[in-house]
Amino acid sequence: MSSLLQTRGLTLAFGGLVVANGIDFNLEEGERLAVIGQNGAGKTTFINICTGLIRPTAGQVSFAGTDITGRSPRHIVRQGMARSFQLPQLFLDHSVRQCLELAGMARQPRLPFWRPLRRSADGAAVDRVLELVSLAERQHEPVSNLPEGQRKLLDVAMSLMLQPRLLIMDEPTSGVSSEEKHGVMEILMRALDEQKVTAIFVEHDVDIVRRYATRVAAWISGGIAADGKPDAVLADPTVQRQVLGV
Amino acid sequence: MRYTIYGAVALSVVVLGLAAAFPWLKLPLILALCYGLAALGIVVLLRAGQISFGHAMYACIAGYVVAYLSQRFPHLDGFALIGLGTLASLVAGMLIGAFVVRYREIFFGMLNLALSMVLFTLLGKFYAYTGGTDGLRVGRPTLLGVELARNGFETALLVLVLVCSLLVIWGVQRYFRSSAGEALMAMKSNEMRLEYLGISAKKLLWQGYVLSAGLCGLSGALFGLSQGLVTPEMGYWLRSGEFVFIAILGGSGHAVGAFVGALLYEFLKMYAAVLVSGAWQLLLGATLIVIIYFLPSGLTGLLRKRRAALGGEQ
Amino acid sequence: MLALLDGVSYAGLLFLVALGLTFIFGVVRILNVAHGSLYACGGYAAATLGLWMGQGGDSLALSLGALLGGALLVGIVLGTVLMLLLRQFQDRDPILQLLVTFGAFMIFEDLQRMIWGTQPYFVSDVVNQMGTSELLGVVYMNYQLLFVPGAAVAVYLLLQWFLRRTLMGRQIVAVTHDREVATAMGINAKRVAYLTFVVGAMLGSLGGALASPTTSLVPGIGADMIVLSFAVVASAGLGQISGALIVALMIGLARSFCVYLMPEMEVVMPYVIMVLVLLMRPQGLFTVAQARRI
Numbered sequence: 001m002s003s004l005l006q007t008r009g010l011t012l013a014f015g016g017l018v019v020a021n022g023i024d025f026n027l028e029e030g031e032r033l034a035v036i037g038q039n040g041a042g043k044t045t046f047i048n049i050c051t052g053l054i055r056p057t058a059g060q061v062s063f064a065g066t067d068i069t070g071r072s073p074r075h076i077v078r079q080g081m082a083r084s085f086q087l088p089q090l091f092l093d094h095s096v097r098q099c100l101e102l103a104g105m106a107r108q109p110r111l112p113f114w115r116p117l118r119r120s121a122d123g124a125a126v127d128r129v130l131e132l133v134s135l136a137e138r139q140h141e142p143v144s145n146l147p148e149g150q151r152k153l154l155d156v157a158m159s160l161m162l163q164p165r166l167l168i169m170d171e172p173t174s175g176v177s178s179e180e181k182h183g184v185m186e187i188l189m190r191a192l193d194e195q196k197v198t199a200i201f202v203e204h205d206v207d208i209v210r211r212y213a214t215r216v217a218a219w220i221s222g223g224i225a226a227d228g229k230p231d232a233v234l235a236d237p238t239v240q241r242q243v244l245g246v
Numbered sequence: 247m248r249y250t251i252y253g254a255v256a257l258s259v260v261v262l263g264l265a266a267a268f269p270w271l272k273l274p275l276i277l278a279l280c281y282g283l284a285a286l287g288i289v290v291l292l293r294a295g296q297i298s299f300g301h302a303m304y305a306c307i308a309g310y311v312v313a314y315l316s317q318r319f320p321h322l323d324g325f326a327l328i329g330l331g332t333l334a335s336l337v338a339g340m341l342i343g344a345f346v347v348r349y350r351e352i353f354f355g356m357l358n359l360a361l362s363m364v365l366f367t368l369l370g371k372f373y374a375y376t377g378g379t380d381g382l383r384v385g386r387p388t389l390l391g392v393e394l395a396r397n398g399f400e401t402a403l404l405v406l407v408l409v410c411s412l413l414v415i416w417g418v419q420r421y422f423r424s425s426a427g428e429a430l431m432a433m434k435s436n437e438m439r440l441e442y443l444g445i446s447a448k449k450l451l452w453q454g455y456v457l458s459a460g461l462c463g464l465s466g467a468l469f470g471l472s473q474g475l476v477t478p479e480m481g482y483w484l485r486s487g488e489f490v491f492i493a494i495l496g497g498s499g500h501a502v503g504a505f506v507g508a509l510l511y512e513f514l515k516m517y518a519a520v521l522v523s524g525a526w527q528l529l530l531g532a533t534l535i536v537i538i539y540f541l542p543s544g545l546t547g548l549l550r551k552r553r554a555a556l557g558g559e560q
Numbered sequence: 561m562l563a564l565l566d567g568v569s570y571a572g573l574l575f576l577v578a579l580g581l582t583f584i585f586g587v588v589r590i591l592n593v594a595h596g597s598l599y600a601c602g603g604y605a606a607a608t609l610g611l612w613m614g615q616g617g618d619s620l621a622l623s624l625g626a627l628l629g630g631a632l633l634v635g636i637v638l639g640t641v642l643m644l645l646l647r648q649f650q651d652r653d654p655i656l657q658l659l660v661t662f663g664a665f666m667i668f669e670d671l672q673r674m675i676w677g678t679q680p681y682f683v684s685d686v687v688n689q690m691g692t693s694e695l696l697g698v699v700y701m702n703y704q705l706l707f708v709p710g711a712a713v714a715v716y717l718l719l720q721w722f723l724r725r726t727l728m729g730r731q732i733v734a735v736t737h738d739r740e741v742a743t744a745m746g747i748n749a750k751r752v753a754y755l756t757f758v759v760g761a762m763l764g765s766l767g768g769a770l771a772s773p774t775t776s777l778v779p780g781i782g783a784d785m786i787v788l789s790f791a792v793v794a795s796a797g798l799g800q801i802s803g804a805l806i807v808a809l810m811i812g813l814a815r816s817f818c819v820y821l822m823p824e825m826e827v828v829m830p831y832v833i834m835v836l837v838l839l840m841r842p843q844g845l846f847t848v849a850q851a852r853r854i
Contacts, residue, residue, distance in 0.1 A: 051442075077444035089439040091432040102432060105425045106443035113426035113453065120425050162443065297655055345839065352591070352654070353842040356794045360834040363787055367828040483787050487593075487662055494659060525674065531666030538656050538663070539648065 002064075004029045004166050004198055005050065005081070010059035012045060012222075019045045021222040022059065027200065029165070032189075034209040034230070035202045037219030037243055043202050044086075046219070047168055051083045052076040064165065077106075082164035086171040086202075088155035090143045096154060097139040100126045103161035125161065132191040133157045149180040156188055160195060167192065169201040173208060181205065185212055206234065206244065218243050250419050253502030254412050260509070261408055265401075272400045273472060274512055279407045280469040282508030285492035286418060287461035290454050292498045293422065295434030299355045299486050300362030304335040304459040305466030306481030310369070311335075312467045313382035313476045324387040328467045335463020336456060343455035347448050362481055369478040381477030384470050400472070407468050411505055414461065418501040421457070430454050462489070491534055497544020506545055564813065569704040571812025572712035573771050577785055578792035578804045579715070580763030586799030587736045587756040589654060590646060593661040595764045596786030597668035598638055602765025603772035603781070604676045606630030607683040610772075623686035631762060631769040638668070639761025643754050665782070673779050681777040708770055715763070716805055732756055736799070791834040797844020807845065 005027040012020040019042050027033060037043045048054045050061050052073040060069045068076050077083075091099050101121035105111060112120055130136040133153040138146065146154065152172055159167055172188060173181045189212055192199050203209050209216060209230060216233040218226040220242050226233045233239055261279070265272050284305055291298055308331035315327055342361060349357055369376045376382065386394070389402050421427045430450050432440055437447045470476040479485065488511075496507025514533060518526035541547060581595045610626035642664060649660050690702040723729040734742040735752045743749045768785075775781065792811060796803035811830045818826040825832075837845060 072441075074441050074444050074446060077442055083442060089436050089442070091439065092435040093431060094428065094435075098428060102425070102429055103443050105429070106440075106445050108425075111424075111426040111429055111445070111450070113421050113424045115425070116420070116423045117425045117428045158439075158443065349838075349842055352798075353838065355655075356790065357835070357838045357842070359787070360791065360794070360831050360838055363791070363831040364828055364835060367831060371824045371827060482783075484783055490659070491662070525670045527666040528670035531663040531670070534663035534666070535645070535660050538652075538660055542652065542656055 002029055003027070004064055005200075006062045007050070008060045010046070010049060010061060011057050012049060012054065013057050019222050020049065020056065020059075023222075023224060025217075025224065027166070027198065029198050030196075031198055032192075032212060032214040033200045034213035034216045035200060035219060036204070036206075036209060036216060036239075041219040041243075042222040043219045044170060045222075047083070047170060047200075047202065050076075051081065051168060077162065077164075080165040081168065082159035082162045082166070083168045084152070084155045084159050084170065084172065086174060088148075088151040090151060090154055090158070092143050095140050095142055096135055096146070097126060097130070099143060099154060099158055100129055100139075100161050103158040107162060129157050129160055129191075132160070132194060133187055149176040149184050152176060153184060153187060156191070160191060160197070163195065164197060166198045166200070169199065171202050171204065173203065173205060181208065210234065249500055250416060250502065253500065253506075254415055257415075257502060257505055258408060258412065261404070265404055272404050274516065275509075276400070276404050276407050276472045277469065278508045278512035279411050279505065280465045280472070281488065281492055281511065282411060282496075282505035283414060283465035283468070284462045284489045285496060285508055286414065286501060286504035287458035287465070288489050288493035289496070289498045289501070289504050290418065290421075290430075290458045290461070292493055293427075293431045293434065294451055294454055296350065296354050296451070297490060298358040298458070299483060299490065300358030300360070301458060301462045301489055302483070302485035303358075303362035303365045303481045304339060304462035305469065305485070306362075306365060306369070306476075306478070307338050308332055308335040308463035308466035309384075309470035309476035309480050310376065310382065312470045313384045316385040316387055317382065320385055320387070322387060323391060324389040324471060327387055327471065328464070331467030331470070332460055332463040335466065336460045339456045339459020339463070340452075343452045343459065347451040347455055359483055359486070362486060363483060366478050366481045366483075369481065376478075379478060381475050381479075384474050384476060386474070387471075403468070403472050407472075410464065410468070414464070415501045415505070418457075418461075422501065426450060426453060491530070494542075494544055495534070495537055497541075497546035497548075499543065499546030499548070503544060503546035564816070565700065565705060566819070567813035567816035568709050568809070569812075570815060571809045572709035573767055574788065574792055574812055575712045575805050575808035576715060576770065577764055577767035578789040578796075578808055579719070579801065580760040580767070581786075581789045582793045582796065582799055582801060582804050583719075583763065584756060584760035585793070586801070587732055587760075588646075588753050590657050590661065591654075591790075591798070592642065592760070593658060593786060594638075594642055594664040594668055595661075595760075595789060596782035596784075597665055597672065598634060598761050598764035599768035599771070599785045599789075600777070600782035601638060601668065601672055602631050602634045602768030603775070603777050604630075604672060604681060604768075605634045605765070606769035606772045607681045607777055608676070610683040610685060620686065620689040623689055627686065627769045627772070628766075630772075631766040634765040634768075635762030636758055638765070639758040640754075642761065643757035646757075647750075665786070669779065669782060672782070676777075678779055681772070682775075684773045687773045704774060711770060712805075715766070716801075719763075719801065728752075728755065788830055791830040795834050795837040795845060797847030800844060800846040803844065803846030 003026055007023055007025040010020055010023040023046065035043050049056050052071055055070045060067060062068060063079050063081055066079060068079060091102065098117065101117050104122050104125055105120060130139050135150060135153060135157065156169060156172065173184055176184055185208055213230050215228065216230045217224050218233055218239045226236045226239050261275055265275055284301065287301055288298065311334040312327045312331040315322055315330060346354065346357055370379050386399055394402055429440060429445055433447050433450060440447050466480060492507040492511050493504060495510060496503030514530055515526045518529040522529065577599050580598065581592060584590060584592050606627045609630045610623055613622050613626050645664060646657060646660060649657050687701050687703040690707060692699050693702055693705060723733055731747045731752050734747055735749050739749055792804055792807050796807040811833060814829045814833060815826055818829050
């Protein structure tokens with residue numbers, strides 16, 4: 001197993017406010033890392049830096065051995081790191097299937113401007129992903145028809161079409177009703193297993209974390225306070241006090 | 247694809263039918279189709295969620311190139327003139343597009359406006375080269391080697407513009423349905439997502455921009471040839487506004503919309519001129535407001551809604 | 561230099577018109593294309609009133625009264641019409657709102673032509689009534705030299721006082737900054753919007769009225785003026801009042817220097833400046849917030 005994502009001394013500071021405090025971090029291929037922490041602890045900031053949305057003030061990020069510090073999101077995605085969003089980012093004027101077709105086409109160096117999308121797209125791959133996330137029945141419906149849980153699945157599905165090596169999911173079950181939560185996670189994990197994708201997911205729900213993560217990292221005030229096996233981290237007194245509010 | 251065929255057939259029937267029945271309508275029909283071509287250019291950008299208030303400059307550039315060449319090289323065939331005029335606009339679009347596509351929304355619109363006004367004022371001032379506000383005359387060239395008298399020329403031009411329009415409708419619709427075209431439309435709803443898929447939104451917009459510049463250029467070249475005259479007015483902001491008006495009227499649901507909108511626009515103008523003599527602007531202004539109120543997605547917007555309601559793409 | 565004084569005078573007029581435009585945008589976030597009509601109609605109304613009241617006579621007070629009266633009348637009437645119209649499109653896409661104002665502009669253009677015809681109007685009594693001054697051996701009309709710039713500065717200061725010191729003015733500022741919070745605090749946003757429209761419209765028509773004694777009023781000046789005002793407003797930053805003053809001055813001076821040094825570029829100047837500013841700082845020279853640029 002090789003190191004997939006690595007950060008060294010990653011720092012982000014605005015004036016006096018330090019949002020990321022010299023973070024050293026390493027993720028191996030095949031891991032399922034859950035990131036936990038209070039709102040404002042710096043989890044999303046860390047992800048935003050790793051995925052290229054924000055440039056760090058200091059430090060480095062490397063992906064599969066390549067330095068990606070300060071590169072654009074587009075470049076990083078093409079390296080093999082994909083991301084899904086807390087608020088699903090979908091193409092609201094298109095259908096479910098079209099979103100996946102577009103995501104699939106994104107892997108091409110050039111987008112053709114003559115052949116129709118549905119003919120250029122890898123139909124079999126789209127069908128497979130639709131099956132994986134159980135959206136096959138609704139594939140021709142406009143995205144705006146989907147309920148929140150399925151929108152989240154679509155968001156992740158779009159990232160899966162990219163066949164990434166690492167998928168970062170920002171709160172994949174937030175906004176999803178408690179009945180649906182486990183269902184959604186089961187589907188997601190199954191899909192990730194199928195495609196052999198390493199995953200990081202930010203989560204607030206402790207049950208979800210305990211059940212689906214192979215490793216947990218707890219964020220407090222811009223830094224990693226605890227990092228290790230789920231049981232160990234979740235039992236850590238500092239984590240219990242400052243993150244879980246126990 | 248069905249709609250493209252219906253639309254194309256309907257358009258041809260209407261245009262040719264009217265021209266045959268009322269020969270004096272030939273020139274207005276040509277001009278209407280030219281407006282449609284330019285409006286389609288705006289529609290391309292509308293699909294990406296951007297509006298340019300300066301695209302008349304591309305019609306202007308092509309028109310002036312055609313005029314200049316027709317005077318300098320009177321033996322050049324009409325087809326060559328049109329081709330060269332459109333090419334000039336395409337090149338201009340490529341150059342200007344390269345830095346304009348970094349801007350969005352109102353800034354995109356204003357930057358294009360500013361550039362078109364620079365062109366407009368320059369054309370008006372440099373009398374020696376451009377004929378100033380009087381403009382340049384465009385000679386009547388041969389068409390495919392054939393010399394034509396005024397009447398025949400007009401008929402030939404009408405057929406030419408109609409054929410161009412039909413080809414353009416077909417081509418642009420294919421573009422809209424292609425990967426690049428659908429991605430361009432995705433820009434409107436979620437540009438960030440495109441970037442996070444690894445697609446360059448700037449490149450997409452540039453492609454769309456160049457296409458729209460070419461369409462406006464083709465429009466201007468044909469316009470100049472039909473009018474026999476090009477003036478700086480062709481690049482004035484009011485002209486750009488008319489293009490936007492027609493684009494909104496026709497909607498961005500299908501490429502044929504721009505032409506339907508243009509025909510409607512031209513006929514409203516004529517109708518108003520006859521009925522209320524000289525208050526056509528008032529009528530058009532009121533129409534625009536009414537359309538925006540009831541049909542903000544334009545005429546072809548109804549098509550999209552119907553398609554969405556029926557659940558899915560064809 | 562002589563160019564300086566010319567430029568300042570021109571800048572004064574430009575500022576007044578641009579002020580109305582940027583003021584309305586600042587509060588209701590609408591770029592009012594019909595502002596050009598306000599300028600034109602303000603001018604026509606002032607000219608008509610001047611003809612009617614002055615009858616070629618010699619009363620400065622009457623002439624000035626005509627100017628102000630014309631401006632006020634047009635401002636209130638058209639401003640109210642515009643506001644009522646735009647209220648129907650309150651929650652729509654800003655681009656659609658802009659197109660609605662474009663439609664309104666087209667309507668006003670024809671109305672203007674129907675009321676006043678196509679023959680040029682030129683009512684310049686007030687210019688003669690104000691007399692001349694001699695500076696550096698050149699004779700200047702006091703109207704252009706002193707009155708117009710003076711009026712511009714006066715209006716600017718008056719507006720700033722109004723916005724900072726009066727209750728109504730401060731309510732406008734509150735709504736400009738955050739409409740929701742202002743409404744939550746009990747401010748009647750609708751009334752504020754109405755007032756802003758009328759004030760902005762009056763500023764536009766005042767510009768036209770003040771310009772009327774020195775320009776020939778013909779159909780089409782509205783269109784020319786609106787795009788020129790856009791140049792000022794966009795370069796300064798949408799909604800920036802003080803910025804508009806400075807940019808108007810810049811453009812005025814740039815133009816007059818051009819007239820002396822490179823006459824052909826005179827008309828092009830404002831748009832070249834606009835292009836340069838939009839390229840380098842799209843949010844305008846004086847805005848603090850970031851523009852949407854990828």
